[in-house]
Amino acid sequence: MVNDLYSWPKERDAAVRSRSEHVNNSIWVLMREHNIDEGEAISRLRALIKDCFSQHLRIAESCKDRTDLSPDLRRFIEAMNYSMVANVVWSRSCPRYNEGVGFSRRQLEWMKNGTPGYPGIMGPEPWELSTALGRL
Numbered sequence: 001m002v003n004d005l006y007s008w009p010k011e012r013d014a015a016v017r018s019r020s021e022h023v024n025n026s027i028w029v030l031m032r033e034h035n036i037d038e039g040e041a042i043s044r045l046r047a048l049i050k051d052c053f054s055q056h057l058r059i060a061e062s063c064k065d066r067t068d069l070s071p072d073l074r075r076f077i078e079a080m081n082y083s084m085v086a087n088v089v090w091s092r093s094c095p096r097y098n099e100g101v102g103f104s105r106r107q108l109e110w111m112k113n114g115t116p117g118y119p120g121i122m123g124p125e126p127w128e129l130s131t132a133l134g135r136l
Contacts (some may be wrong), residue, residue, distance in 0.1 A: 001026055001045060001048060001049050001052065002049055002084075002087050002088050002091055003087065003091060004025045004026040004045065004051065005026075005027070005042070005045055005046065006090070006091035006092065006097045007025065007091075007096075007097055008023075008025055008027045008028075009097075010096070010097060011023050011024070011025050011028075012025075012027075012028075012038075018104070026045050026048075027041045027042060027045055027093060028041075030044050030045060041118070053084060056080065056081070056084065060077050060080070060081060061080060063077050064078070075113070
């Protein structure tokens, strides 16, 4: 849902340009399902995101010391906290949703060559930013 909040302007504008009557996004769904405007749909989605995150935190806290859950499951539930926060940070700062923001030299290097233990996704050639974005 966080992705839908940040990707909405880009997806909405693409739908307008292509004259599509459908946008695969929670905001669009809320607008259609509840017959509300964009602003109200965004407000409802924000509230839903906060509610879901709060629910997860309560569940994660209640699972922390449960001995009937495997250690791996408890670690996974805790790791989801970091994953959700990272998704918000990425969405707020990534080039895909934020005009004028580009990848850092280090990020481009990681895309080209990979990081320790993970291969690159773009091969050995020197890539321009537009090429890198097109392949992601």
